[in-house]
Amino acid sequence: MEFHGTEVREKALTLLRAGMRNAEVARRLNVPKGTVGYWLHTERARRGALPGRPTPSCPRCDGRELDERAYAYLLGLYLGDGHIVRYSGHRVPNLMITCSDDWPELIDACEKAMRAVFPGNSVCRVRKTGCRNVKVYSRHLECLFPQHGPGRKHERRITLESWQRRIVEKHPWELIRGLVHSDGCRVANWTVRLVGGERKRYVYPRYLFANKSRDILRLYTEALDRVGVEWRTARRRTGVCDVSVARRASVALMDAHIGPKR
Template identity: 55%
Template sequence: MEQHNPSIRDEALALLRSGTTNRAVAERLNVPRGTIGWWLHEDRKRRGVRYEQPTDCPVCTGRELDHASYAYLLGLYLGDGHITSKPKQHHLSIFCDAVWPGVIDEAESAMRAVMPMPRTGRRERNNCVEVKSYSKHWTCAFPQHGPGKKHERPIALQEWQQEIVDTHPWPFVRGLIHSDGCRNMNWTTRIVQGERKRYEYPRYYFTNVSDDIRRLYTDTLDALGITWTHCTRAGKPYNISVARRASVALMDAHVGPKY
């Protein structure tokens, strides 16, 4: 093992204690990163300092949060999101259909806007892209996390989350639609001057098994003045439909089809 001058080690430790990253110190002093990391570990051990993983969690640090991005990410999480808990970190995963690359990009951008420090990644399998971010603080941002499926346990927003949704309702609705909704064309027939003609019209659907999540969606639609109806299929009221022309026009202006 290469021996380094003690003065270089002391300089490295001084830089590390001031907040300089291992990489920056290694490049500045031309010392391998592994050596820098070992010096830092031994220094903490000698001083009895317990290492705490740095975080930019807005809940824990009070850092200003990008509310619009959070509202959108909250909608995605409630629809197709999941947090996997591990001993040292939590994995936030948003599952997206591979045919919508724009939604995939927007999901990852929202993760980075809400917590820039954790790394993100993607994994594709069976035409599904899992957008992931790794941080033990994702459960702080989404306290709805818990054991079991979302529709099998109560889902309620905390006061600070509801305030964000109230202030940024459209990103929240957009996140829900991008996860568990769609915009499609329906059709029906009408008698016009004695002749039956086909009539097509756009409609937004949102489908979720959780009564609580559907209620969060419809309560937000009510606040926005959007007219909606239950659309029961096979006796199950899991579908929420928006089909009135004025309401669809508002949804088109602020949500739009997946892309």
């Protein structure tokens, strides 16, 4: 049996995508017609596009329209509490976002965003102790989340591709909302001050976002800068960095677009 290299296979697939028939590709590249047919079959199977098996198309591969607002929110959730997994024996990987049972509206928002970004794909909730794993199954997960890779997110480089950056620049509040819903919170702090010789307690709200990844922190603070929110950072001994939003005007902006988790 004669084996053909990856370069020949990619040339064949390029010609096939351009509309050339199997037989013509085989003659041009001096490859058996059956081999060309096998390459085409495996490529279609990889994309979930085998005849008789209609599968939702991909915005990156097929140019399907993408709900960019929902995607920016889902991207924030993924960078915080999400990961892509492929279980042994499963042909299709899944994107899993872990959401606490304490915030049922957040779980609903996560599922709604998944269905908007992957219309027609299988979405489900898996009950775990104290949380729900919201999942979507698709062969094109890595097309839309190229940040996927081995290891923990804070141990590898996290950068956005140009098309992702364009989306988050257009919808910065949705990215911020997703990040806060995953690794952030709205809390009430208090302090005691002397006023006219009397000690008075003052309560004020602020938003906190915590993460170990410098890249994810940078994406968050860049988005805050874009919408005019003032912030400060403080790093813990554990390596986690807290981003605090405490100024009254900035908290009011965050309340208008995000608010506490529910």
